[in-house]
Amino acid sequence: ISSLCSTTLVAQDLPSWSNTDARQQLTAFVETVTKEGAGFVEQSKRIAVFDNDGTLWAEQPMYFQLAFALDRLKATQDKHPEWKTQEPFKSVLAGDLKTALSSHENIAKIVFASHSGMSQEEFQQVVKDWITTATHPKTGRKYTDMVYQPMLEVLDYLRANGFKTFIVSGGGIDFLRVWAEQVYGIPPEQVVGTRVKKEFMLNADGGAQIMRQAAIDFVNDKEGKPIGIDNHIGRRPLIAFGNSDGDLAMLQYTMAGEGKRLAVYIHHTDKGREWAYDRESHIGTFDKGLDYATEHKKDGWILVDMAKDWKVVFPEVE
Amino acid sequence: ISSLCSTTLVAQDLPSWSNTDARQQLTAFVETVTKEGAGFVEQSKRIAVFDNDGTLWAEQPMYFQLAFALDRLKATQDKHPEWKTQEPFKSVLAGDLKTALSSHENIAKIVFASHSGMSQEEFQQVVKDWITTATHPKTGRKYTDMVYQPMLEVLDYLRANGFKTFIVSGGGIDFLRVWAEQVYGIPPEQVVGTRVKKEFMLNADGGAQIMRQAAIDFVNDKEGKPIGIDNHIGRRPLIAFGNSDGDLAMLQYTMAGEGKRLAVYIHHTDKGREWAYDRESHIGTFDKGLDYATEHKKDGWILVDMAKDWKVVFPEVE
Ligand SMILES: [Ca+2]
Ligand SMILES: [Ca+2]
Structure with a gap:
């Protein structure tokens, strides 16, 4: 067959x-x-x-998944007032990526804050929403x-x-x-x-x-x-x-x-x-x-x- | 299509x-x-x-994979003279399964001794040889x-x-x-x-x-x-x-x-x-x-x- x-x-x-x-x-x-x-x-x-x-x-x-993580932090910052004073979140929100991404430890914090603490189905929805709307900074x-x-x-x-x-x-x-x-x-x-x-x-x-x-x-x-x-x-x-x-x-x-x-x-x-x-x-x-x-x-x-x-x-x- | x-x-x-x-x-x-x-x-x-x-x-x-593990120990005993005096191998080789399988620790030792210390390809060959020849003790x-x-x-x-x-x-x-x-x-x-x-x-x-x-x-x-x-x-x-x-x-x-x-x-x-x-x-x-x-x-x-x-x-x- x-x-x-x-x-x-x-x-x-x-x-x-x-x-x-x-x-x-x-x-x-x-x-x-x-x-x-x-x-x-x-x-x-x-x-x-x-x-x-x-x-x-x-x-x-930058890796597109990292762009997702950064966008996600910005999108959920209202639920995390503590990020205004905590690194690396403070630098992410201020747009200072050089500081925010300056160490593996910082990157891990950014990844976990954006990728965990939710169910698989919730995460899938969040990624779906982002991938269908976000655009590349250089090419649009x-x-x-x-x-x-x-x-x-x-x-x-x-x-x-x-x-x-x-x-x-x-x-x-x-x-x-x-x-x-x-x-x-x-x-x-x-x-x-x-x-x-x-x-x-x-x-x-x-x-x-x-x-x-x-x-x-x-x-x-x-x-x-x-x-x-x-x-x-x-x-x-x-x-x-x-x-x-x-x-x-x-x-x-x-x-x-x-x-x-x-x-x-x-x-x-x-x-x-x-x-x-x-x-x-x-x-x-x-x-x-x-x-x-x-x-x-x-x-x-x-x-x-x-x-x-x-x-x-x-x-x-x- | x-x-x-x-x-x-x-x-x-x-x-x-x-x-x-x-x-x-x-x-x-x-x-x-x-x-x-x-x-x-x-x-x-x-x-x-x-x-x-x-x-x-x-x-x-018993789980058939455990029968495989026991058969494997018997088949490789010549390479492991130390098993003659070491438990649980001693009991396995003597056919005393009650002692050999009496604890989780014993079973883990039997499983690791038969399932590790080789490459994936070697293990696959060992399983293939066993599964094409071994027979069930009750039904044959x-x-x-x-x-x-x-x-x-x-x-x-x-x-x-x-x-x-x-x-x-x-x-x-x-x-x-x-x-x-x-x-x-x-x-x-x-x-x-x-x-x-x-x-x-x-x-x-x-x-x-x-x-x-x-x-x-x-x-x-x-x-x-x-x-x-x-x-x-x-x-x-x-x-x-x-x-x-x-x-x-x-x-x-x-x-x-x-x-x-x-x-x-x-x-x-x-x-x-x-x-x-x-x-x-x-x-x-x-x-x-x-x-x-x-x-x-x-x-x-x-x-x-x-x-x-x-x-x-x-x-x-x-
Ligand atoms: Ca690559
Ligand atoms: Ca079952």
Whole structure:
């Protein structure tokens, strides 16, 4: 039945990709694993994982989830008069982001104040309200229009070729799950991310919900990514996409599996259409990963040069 | 496309179920949520979760995973001469299970000695070797033939009606994932269970694997089940199946969602064809859950009486 119903797209289904090495290597790999022969991989093992920030959508001038956190503090400040005198909230409300975001401790306080102390359903509603209205400070686009058109095409192309697509993000699993299905076609159960601790709460009236705690349960970044993949997916991916040193362990884990696999790094080289950054940036630092990918090109590692390999960056918006 | 390709089975696809209340309530519910109308639920939200031990397969006279652990100790004793004098291993090897399993501490030692200190791939191979050869002490069947035929039919029936089926087990996630796809049609990424801690290990030669540690990371039982569901699935189930007090929180969490939902308890009432046990058993204790389900029958809780509601228990074996 599955062979009757599946539609196999061909390479021209990546219209936003220039006909360069990157695209050719990607489509050659997909052809190898989907065609009968020595490289064939059965459909259930066609697992593709994608980092999110800087891989599927932009991440400058700050992680979009942090913009959400800051907006959320402003929106709820009336309920927290104490924030007027407490750091880092005082600086957030005064618009002094340099002070507000000056330490990991400050950022953690901002994240917990905006992401915990409510039920999962309440949090989901808050994210939904924000993501459907907030706009990017530089482009004026909705954040969900700051996704990369060529990557949307890769998601579709892989799914049309029998791959199951997963997000494996250092960002918050529950933040992503609210909109990933609509924007990327990736359902909640295929999103892996960083988690806060949660507690099951049973009410006297039979109500029951999951409450979000102000503590980290799991950090899905760096060496955490292979663990998150193992925990949620239970199979080694066949293809992995990332953009920073935070993805290196995930890509190495992928490539160390049996048979031919593919590791794809998106290199932010496009100052004109997007942002150009790598080794020196503290958002999306791409230093060790850049060296490793360059060194291992012959082993199936692909470096996507955004400026050269992508005809367009963002989707057309009506 | 999906409506062209999906096959909707009807109620006669539950041939091992007697035409009693339990079956009628189940099929009436599925018809309600799949037919256009007030009770319709879109396909992406049709999440069905199943406890494993005592719900999808038998669990007497001991959890089958514990039988695996004991067999594993016996099979590896030559590498551990110290076990001849160390408890609980000494008792395991001497066949004195009463002493060996007399405390939680002993059981933990047995589980860690058999389930950790190796890579994920090594563990998967060990489980595969065991599950394809080991047989149940009473019936002589392979453990994978100790699954409940009526439940295999429920899995197929729900999937044919657009449900995504998940295992949510107190047992080990990695033990289950080895064989759940072949036996239940449930892929690794749809298995939720108890986990040991893991570590990502990168070798000098570029090899990379997940190593299993001798420590618990997450216990997917009781109040842990709703948390495990939230973590892995990210949506509240529409239907939940269980058999013991360990499933009560999962069933309550399911039923507290919006709209009509279904909670199904399998009650082990069949001494002749299987085992009969509930309140007093320390495997699959069914006490609070039995009271709760009885009290809430009018709210959509179903108590399946194995002796009356199931025409057959185990599948025919060639
Ligand atoms: Ca990234
Ligand atoms: Ca059970």
